[in-house]
Amino acid sequence: MPDSTKLEHRIAALFSDKLNVQVPSLETDLIETGLVDSLTFVEFLAHLEQDFAIHVSLEDLEIDHFRTITSIAAFVATKSHNGIRASARK
16 A cells, blocks of 8 residues: 555645645645635546546545545555555656
């Protein structure tokens, strides 16, 4: 399984570097706070799939998977085929 701390930091960097969204903490609720709207979410999913070499299907689109950076990291870890690929790819 990928190192969750590394995944969390990479996901936080994705938000800040590619989406210009500064997330205050790993446990900040991205939806409740309004940091992520529907357009940002779609853009985020495209970056997530590309940067982590995963596919997010319609069945995967449960809101709880994407509420916090911590929950997104757990989701990415489960979607990663070999565990190392998601944490090692840059």
